Amino acid sequence: MVFLSLLLPWHEGFAEELNNVDLLKEYKKLLAEQQKEFQIQRKIIADQGQELQQMKARLDALSNQAPSNKQAAENPKKPVVTAAASQRSAPPPNQLPDKPVGKDPTEHKGMQRPPEIPRLSETVGGVLTRKGKIAIEPSLQYGYNDNYRVFLDAYTFIPAIAIGLIDIRQIKRHTMMASLAARYGITDRWEFELRMPYVYRSDSQRSRPVDISAATDETFNASGSSIGDLEIATRYQLTSGANGWPILVGNVLTTVPTGKSPFDIEYVNAQGVPGATYPSELPTGVGYFSFQPSITALYPTDPAVFFGNISYNYNTETKQDFGTFDPGDAIGLSFGLGFGINDRTSFSLGYSHRHVFTSAVNGEEIEGSELDIGQFLVGYSFKYSPQTTFNLSLGIGTTDDAQAVNLNFRMPMTFDFISADL
Template sequence: MMFRTIPFAVAVALTATPVLAQETTQPAAPATADAARDALAKKEGEGDQSALLKQTLTAVDKQYSLIRRGQMSLTYDLSYSYVGEDRIVTDIANGNATLFNIENNNSHTVTNTFSADYGVLNNLTANLTLPLISRYADTAARSGMSNSLGDIGVGARWQPFEAHRDTPNLTLISSVRLPTGRSPFKIIAGSGEATGSGVGALTMGLNVNKIVDPVALFGSLNYTVSAPAKDLWQINGSRILTRVQPGGSFGFGMGFAYALSYGISTTVSFQEAISAGSKLRFADGLEAKTHMQTSGILNLGLGYRISPKTTINFSVGIGVTPDSPNMVVGMNLPLSF
């Protein structure tokens, strides 16, 4: 159950402070209906809750919003994620286990992402994302840090139907991920950490949102296919990895944003991605397949409007499945003031 705080005004009669003897004390003017309405009304520049909710949706996922034709917007995102796990490392040769070790792996990742959006049409927005990644990993065998460009993303958002206040807004999305980061399939042991996926990928999906002041409901569906990583020569135990075909990934999300006031909003959302196993091929002809992975994250967010055009958003994500990051902390700041 959610409770909404309603501002109220109370008129208090004040007794005039005594002044010099030659001055005449003036009685306080009685409160009027117009004065009460002015006290209850929102102040200039506060905007409305619908605008705040739209900005909050943009912070949750930019793919829920469009911009007008010819306009451009810039956004900065800062996120930190932590992954801690115990991994069993095995190597099987000739049917016998030749290596069995339990490793404690800890990974800390800081991602600085700069996004640019451009309105191609009033209902079509193109976007470009540029991530800069710093990753520190600590395992039983080694520890190291890498600073590098991540995977650049290029995408578009299209709204096929005109948006109306009383109907849900539908947005179709598409994006291409370019393998510009350090590939995990080409990292030599001890040379640093991967900052990219190593393969290109195409994502298609749709987002739906509806504002029911002071609440905005939203949901999404998407599917991602990845290109194979070919011509590899990575030592993996006693074998050499030569090819990887990542499996497809299906994702969905849902949540709501709630305007507590004209300057504060909160969000609660859940995101899950289900990825099919990847096919591996080794130089000696052996082929193997990894298990399916499921990643689910519960996100809690807070938006604070510092000006009529600028809202800073903070979020905390908690992993709820074994394949998820343990924790994700983020901040979203528009750079177009």
């Protein structure tokens, strides 16, 4: 009994110790599970933080892209610097740069080339030829005019009675001119041009003298074909178009009388119309030198271009058998609007008016020799390839002295003549 009494306390302590060991194992197992769960939660938080950083980076990129696009639209030639590139190029905070950073806002932005619009005349439209390139331009022009003229070779002794020849004529005139031009770009701002035309003209005149009571009309036809007057032109871009100013282009056009002169034409007496004379052939030139300086202004407002031109035409005197003939000088004005439909097609609308002053023979002015030539202009342009463009222009006469219709088709083709790097 004594032995059992001694063994019982030892057995109870051992059982309690065994219970403590099992509890410790249970706690360790629970702690391991909690640590595993904590690692999973920490990984999820890390992944979410990474996604948050990516979303923030995308937001910053979109925020920087918006003002960059606006800046590029306002000035397409100015390079756009992003925030990331600015940070990479910036010097360390504690180090001063050894040269200026950025650009002076007053720095010259460079020469802007004149915009290309359908060519309406030799001084309005087209585009300056680039340096080292040559443009070959074949063209075909057609003109038509139809008007009535009253010829009075008589004298009056009271306002209602005239003695002499009174002749009423209807004149229909067709003119075809094929020409070949070559333009060369001396620099990107300066070009030189030569143009040689070949002219064919045909006149049909229907006449009825009223003083001899003719019962039928008399018809007389005349024609002429030969080379026309040689044209020499040069154009130079004067301004860059920066700071809201228009682009100004100076033009000088010289006409050399290489065609058949009207002063060399012989006139013959008309059959059936006493006292009336008609030309045996038609001239293909004007018969005198001409110089025409002008200024063209272009103001681009994408997608439209406003343009205007003012010119003065100086015609030189010429000595003929009948004396010294001084053709009247002329002053001209044209204006309009060009509009780009897309990157290959454009059209333009405009108006041109030229006033020709009185001509004179031996210092005596010729009454009624003043002319006012007005035309409504429409032009179309299609860029067939990077080197070739189709250009069609139409002029509709708005005054009695202007041609009724003037249709002109041009096809400039640009080639490399001399490398621009030379």
